[in-house]
Amino acid sequence: MGLEGEQVHQSGSGWSPVYVEENLGVMSVGFLLGSPDDAVIWRGPKKNGLIKQFLRDVDWGEVDYLIVDTPPGTSDEHLSIVQYLSATHIDGAVIVTTPQEISLQDVRKEINFCHKVKLPIIGVVENMSGFVCPKCKKESQIFPPTTGGAEKMCQNLNVSLLGKVPLDPQIGRSCDRGQSFLSEARDSPATLSYRNIIQRIQEYCEQQHSLEEKMI
């Protein structure tokens, strides 16, 4: 997002998010640090306290989507988010994997976690899914899907596959500059894949909301 070193501002109505664009506000523990290299050396309870503050004390305004990016795992952060937002009805989880079995083994646990805490799963994204050499245009599976990748896992577990995002050096370059890869590489296969995934998530959420309205 290119926001390293940014600081949070306090207003009468709470903490203000840092705005990347008019319609994209961000909140991060990084904004509370004295220096960008400072580590946040906190055990679970302090992390949970901050998550609660980010949900309750930030002046988010009217938002269409609130996206929470969690670390891998099924621990404090994940439990707290689900618990604190339980009354608001979370649309669901987007789960990201890479194609190898060793990643799928962890992702199956994440899926199991979602089932246990009754969090709907919007779908799975397969990241780092193949690489087309810019020199010879031939594709390599750098992280080979030895057991069928996300596609097979999603079939087996009856979960939607939202899409596959190929490796592309421009993604890392755009991120490092804090620029939007989707604007900088408009026609790349990875951009098309991202846009398709976004559209499927939107459709899922809109469908859920129209169902809810009918039920009300």
Place this chain on the structure above:
Amino acid sequence: MGLEGEQVHQSGSGWSPVYVEENLGVMSVGFLLGSPDDAVIWRGPKKNGLIKQFLRDVDWGEVDYLIVDTPPGTSDEHLSIVQYLSATHIDGAVIVTTPQEISLQDVRKEINFCHKVKLPIIGVVENMSGFVCPKCKKESQIFPPTTGGAEKMCQNLNVSLLGKVPLDPQIGRSCDRGQSFLSEARDSPATLSYRNIIQRIQEYCEQQHSLEEKMI
């Protein structure tokens, strides 16, 4: 390691590690699960309790090296390991990064954490460091080191760079089969890099131990 679905055995002298080879024993929370897909949905205190048990109640026998693989971050797992092993003198931390600035931003925090808890840093490994296309043999920087990669960061922070490991599809394939990549791809550049890194870690540890003996 190819140990998914393995179970831990209890003996008179504690839990027994699962042995991959005669000289390589492993302990993992995965061995305590009913099913390989079960999630370990634990908050910090339960995780800390298990870490303590793994250090205290496992019959490790005489070991040359005890390697603890932690998740990313600077939270419960990292604090507990350092705290529980403080009396034994930890040789140090090996920190793994990828070449992009966005990864280095996190790794600088890990380095800061080590300084704060007085944990020596053996060095930094740069993983996913370039990819040689198997079709045309030309190299691509899939995760471009836009700010100089681990090399520049290590110079700036006065930390050793232990080596760079290139991307190689055979690594993922070997891992998924639970086979040793170092045995299966003896002459690959990644194997040479791994062996070089291992040697540098060994030398560091041996040097530390001989210094300690002199001090006694």
